[in-house]
Amino acid sequence: MLALQEIEKIYFTDEHAVRAVTDITLTVKNGEFVSFIGPSGCGKTTLLSIIAGLLEPTSGTIFMNNHKMEGYSKETGYMLQQDYLFPWLTIRQNVELGLVITGLHTPETSSRTMQLLEQLGLGDKADVFPAELSGGMRQRAALVRMLAPEPSLLLLDEPFSALDYQTKLKLEDLVSITLKNQHKTAVLVTHDLSEAIAMSDRIFLFESNPGTIHHTFDVPEMLRSLSPFETRNHPSFHSYFQKIWEELENVESQYQDST
Amino acid sequence: MLALQEIEKIYFTDEHAVRAVTDITLTVKNGEFVSFIGPSGCGKTTLLSIIAGLLEPTSGTIFMNNHKMEGYSKETGYMLQQDYLFPWLTIRQNVELGLVITGLHTPETSSRTMQLLEQLGLGDKADVFPAELSGGMRQRAALVRMLAPEPSLLLLDEPFSALDYQTKLKLEDLVSITLKNQHKTAVLVTHDLSEAIAMSDRIFLFESNPGTIHHTFDVPEMLRSLSPFETRNHPSFHSYFQKIWEELENVESQYQDST
Amino acid sequence: GCSSQQDKTTVELAEVTRSIFYAPLYAAMEKGFFEEENIDIELTTTWGGDKTMTALLSEGADIALVGAETSIYVNSQDPAEPIINFAMLTRTDGTFLMAREEPDNFQWEDLNDSVFLGQRKGGMPQMTGEYVLKHNDIDPHEDLELIQNVDFANIANSFASGTGDYVQLFEPQATKFEQEGIAHIAASFGEESGPIPYTVFMAEQSFFENDEETALRFTRALYRAQQWIYEASPEEIGTVLAPYFDDTPESTIADAAVRYRSQRSYAETPLLPEEAWNNLQNIMEEAGELPERSDYDKYVDTTIAETVTEK
Amino acid sequence: MLNHSIKTQHRLYLQQKTKEKRRVLWTQSMLAVTFFILWEAASRLAWIDPLIFSMPSQIGLLFLEKVSDGSLLVHTSITLAETAAGFLLGSAGGALAAFLLWWSAFFSKVFDPYLVILNAMPKVALGPIIIVIFGPGILSIIAMATLLSIVITTIVVYHAFQQVDDNYKKVLLTFGATKKQLFHYAVLPACYPTIISTMKVNVGLAWVGVIVGEFLVAKQGLGYMIIYGFQVFQFRQVMLSLIVIAVLAAVMYKSIEALERFLISRRGR
Amino acid sequence: MLNHSIKTQHRLYLQQKTKEKRRVLWTQSMLAVTFFILWEAASRLAWIDPLIFSMPSQIGLLFLEKVSDGSLLVHTSITLAETAAGFLLGSAGGALAAFLLWWSAFFSKVFDPYLVILNAMPKVALGPIIIVIFGPGILSIIAMATLLSIVITTIVVYHAFQQVDDNYKKVLLTFGATKKQLFHYAVLPACYPTIISTMKVNVGLAWVGVIVGEFLVAKQGLGYMIIYGFQVFQFRQVMLSLIVIAVLAAVMYKSIEALERFLISRRGR
Ligand SMILES: Nc1ncnc2c1ncn2[C@@H]1O[C@H](COP(=O)(O)OP(=O)(O)OP(=O)(O)O)[C@@H](O)[C@H]1O
């Protein structure tokens, strides 16, 4: 179980002090899939970085299974908006990078990673360079890289936003199934409300200036059990979308007048 | 009225001759909004470039209002996937670029362009540089730039694909309304099937190797009259989406096995 | 180095440039005179007086062959060890006055109102040049247009490409210009300037304290070469020097060397006479480059040369 | 309350930064001071040869002397003028050549191997030929400075022209732009950053060119001061010139960097 | 039928390209030939001074002569060895210095102004100081070549280290990477292209350094041939050396470019 308590983060620059996020308290149950949505600049990436231990919060504490988390933890995996596969490494080297860095690289973990690569349909691409792969394939490889050291908490920062629509729909399904199977806890940051609804059990809507949780939505049980693609096509999807969309419009128009 | 007749384009490289598109025959009525969708590499951009006169077809002819088109024509406007606003020019200079290049820059056309800029909510941004604008604003400025020399045929090559979901929805509405008001003919290339349905009157589904028209769908009258956002929320939208999606899946799986 | 009679001593010698003006040195090397004195010469060309002196000061060379004026410059700045001149190689200036138009009967007055491409300011050739002009009643800064901003290596081609009516050049360029008809030797600055210690072997004081013996043997070998150069036939000189001057025809080498020999530019003995020393300082003083009068007894070692020539 | 505490924290942060900056500045000054003291001491104690390395105090004295008699100003301004001329000619000429190469693909293909050879050629060795062509005067010095920078400018700027995102050109082509308009509205402005950063390199090259040129042929200038210093074995004069050159070149470099920052900020990115 | 016609068209296209290439090659050769013929003629007809500019035929003869007596090979191999040494030392030393600067932000801040000054310093004027430190021998020549390239390498490579996309580092940090691992797995490999393209510049600088170094002090080498050629007014020897240098430098440059292409293609992008 992941618990954030009164997390606050202030960025300092020469001119300003920006309160990026403040007063964030939330819990995520083991195996739960939650999403963060909200206007640009409301601190979603900041919060994810804090959970991942990449950034120190100005105040507040994070507990993971009742242990206080400080700095890097083996329990977390992080996936960025773009794949950031290292272009000078083959796919195999890329996905094993986490193992090498954490010192977990053994024939056993390596073969397990290859298996995962195969499961995600990249078995035949192990020895090619990232440049030869399509965007969707690259994001799948990045997923394998993240999963290789077997983190239990996955932090996904808009992993699908750079993909085209069809690819995105397919990858949503794949990620959802893979994570459900491995019983991972996941936090997804997204700009795409329908994606959030399709994939998650719970949605945290953020507002900005400073970034706080504006509202939490529980996705109806009925939609949760479906795959993302099925969810999108479910008759009740649109009414639910409409509902949150209005809330989102409110939040956005409060602070911004730009599209 | 735009008419393509047996358009074929072959690309030559040292190793291969690639038949990018072949045997494309279609007509678009004045004021009609059509979309091209299809797998990556099926020649959508190629075809758009040919219509815009940026590329010479290997064979075939294009008629615009019964005149044969060759090379650049004042009748066409083109919008790219990214805004490609010139970062070293202010928004005003950017949107007036087309006027300057075509020699149409007069106080009158200039003030008309400013009016358009205002209509699209960028009136106060005329004298800032593109870097200060959000993605959506930039794409709106690019739209104004395209519209400034008053083309009657608009070619839109995935203009929304780099935007986040909410922005995209809003911009779709804005573009749709603006073009309807000005009674423009438009060809939209997109990867996003729901976008194609939401915006257009007719959808051309392409297949690749070589790129040809696989099927043409007429969007039901009922959906056509709605704004894109309303279309997406219309009860009949999803069944229609489902129908084309399957067709699209067919086309894609025929040639590709990647997401 | 080691000074036992049997062992070979290696002497690191830095020469300021490679020139036929230094013929006796190459002759001593080529004819084996150094070898017979059990000296192994390691010759490096350190292009320019500054680099040669630097090599000497920084122990990069045991002996330097360079103009004596350099030692005066250095000794005037209180070096840790004084630089001692111990063997003279050339005793006159080595440059020639060359005219673009063949002079029927050259008079120094001909230079009036001409354009004179001289050597670069601060160097010995320039100082002697001006000295000679003055002593022929020509004010180098009034009576003619004096160009003295061109780098040593580039004077010849500047003249060849049209700059100046007269030029001051070393051998073998002088001979070459005559051969090619570019210019004609009008006068010799060497003959006009009188004896001066133009190029001298010098070393730091400690060299003589530690290696007196080596210096002696070095000078002895040199003396033999100095004698040889005045006895040898032009052909012989050409052949002996050829290995040091790739790509220069032996005849050109011989012509140039003989020209120097005939005006007694090559010192006949290593001894640096006081008169020449003073003459040098006079020339420097007139050029405004003499930092201070330098003591002959202090900076010139005559004992070695005397020992060698006595035998 | 909260806002108050944020302000306090911000002040603390700024104090921290200022302290850090001061520490950097202090270390820099200490380094410089230590260097000069060490130099002075080493020279005085004859660990290094004072004849060759001179010593800061003497260089300082010479500096004052040459400033007060005005000669340093004369030498410096001559060298500066030559450098500026060489720099401008090299930059402008290189940019023009790059334009010609861009204009004609055939031309550029033909000249490609020659550019490589010209670029690879150590141009400092071409002194004599330059003197023959331009005569033994200031023209040769400027030519040397120009020569040193023009080829690399051509190559870098042409490369930049080629690298301009085709889509900018596409935008213009959709308006029926001519090749000249493409260049004027897209290619050239897109390359201003590259051109300016090439200029930073060119300043350095122009300095080297002028110094080398003054070595070959000069009556005045900082390079002449060096050569003359060598000639009469006055190394403190050499050191003084070197220091003046380094400082001036650094100032010129920094000015262009400032210009670069200014231009880029004006463009809004 | 259709496929047949595509093949024909492709063949036509390829023929067109080959023709174009041939035209380029032909123009290039014609340019070279014309240049040499003009040179020869101008020299023979004394439009230009044959003593200074020599003429291709004579240079060719000298080349054959020096090849057959083996001396050109000796000079060339000495210069090549010196260049290679200076080049390697400059590149490696610069990369190492860049690493140190990257490692310590404080260090890099402190050294920033000094780097600018060192970079601006015309290093060709430091000859005597180099001779003092390294002695009048081959070491000084190598030092000059190293000195000329090391500072700019440091600056460019350090700049590249800084420019590495933070997200690559972020990826590693999510696995708990240490600073050393960041460098080894992300920063260094990401900068290989920059390092290699710096090396292209360095080859040129190393050549200049070696030539200038051989002007200072040398018994052998192509630079020696040049300065000796001046001394004895043998300009065809100067020209020959210049041509050999230009060709070798171009070959070295091209080799590194090929290496660059190979490495980049191996990386798959
Ligand atoms: N390193 C930083 N220094 C100063 N301010 C920062 C820094 N990083 C982020 N910010 C500011 O903190 C706020 C939150 O940024 P953050 O990137 O977390 O937002 P986000 O919700 O991820 O935005 P987006 O949806 O655009 O990715 C913004 O106002 C941003 O300008």
Ligand SMILES: Nc1ncnc2c1ncn2[C@@H]1O[C@H](COP(=O)(O)OP(=O)(O)OP(=O)(O)O)[C@@H](O)[C@H]1O
């Ligand atoms: N300049 C070119 N030279 C050679 N082949 C090209 C060139 N441009 C495009 N092609 C090829 O032509 C085909 C069609 O390309 P095009 O860009 O028109 O496809 P597209 O449908 O726009 O793809 P996408 O959806 O990825 O934008 C592809 O196979 C592509 O590889």
Ligand SMILES: [Mg+2]
């Ligand atoms: Mg973010």
Ligand SMILES: [Mg+2]
């Ligand atoms: Mg496309």
